[in-house]
Amino acid sequence: KQEVTQIPAALSVPEGENLVLNCSFTDSAIYNLQWFRQDPGKGLTSLLLIQSSQREQTSGRLNASLDKSSGRSTLYIAASQPGDSATYLCAVRPNAGNNRKLIWGLGTSLAVNP
């Protein structure tokens, strides 16, 4: 059974730091992996999607990597800003099943302090 774990659960950093959020999964048979951002009182916004055949994806100051063999993905945020404060969730879409429903981590709550 696929399980997704995000460590740490919470992170507080000063503005300007480069930081890495971690996501690990137990079954390497994935179709893709997605990183989302959730702001308080709002829905989730898709940040990056990495297909199983890809190693990384980049969008602006964000870079997500995928290592299926080790069951890991990292989200790298460069030069963090207070506006990056949010909860970051990763979700894995398995290869198998009709639904191939996303398996979610519990998220990392990030606070970037001015």
Next chain:
Amino acid sequence: EAQVTQNPRYLITVTGKKLTVTCSQNMNHEYMSWYRQDPGLGLRQIYYSMNVEVTDKGDVPEGYKVSRKEKRNFPLILESPSPNQTSLYFCASSPGLGASPLHFGNGTRLTVT
């Protein structure tokens, strides 16, 4: 603007009083899904729909109903709400189950007393 719209954003109701949370998307997406989010449990799928008139249960379907009569709408119905259905609910959509990301609504905070 491409979006998923949920209504209402906040709802307080009493046990047993039927309610409907609406969800509409304007992106012509085939796939739609409902989630609930609870502290410590994360996001759990309630129901999903692969296309019009095609719906199926997710992980926690008990106490909920859905319908998909039109492509754009996917309402969530609680026939007899109970306090354990107090939660934050999200509707989401995507073109399919392929390489496209999921688009979420802003959520509905439901309290059942």
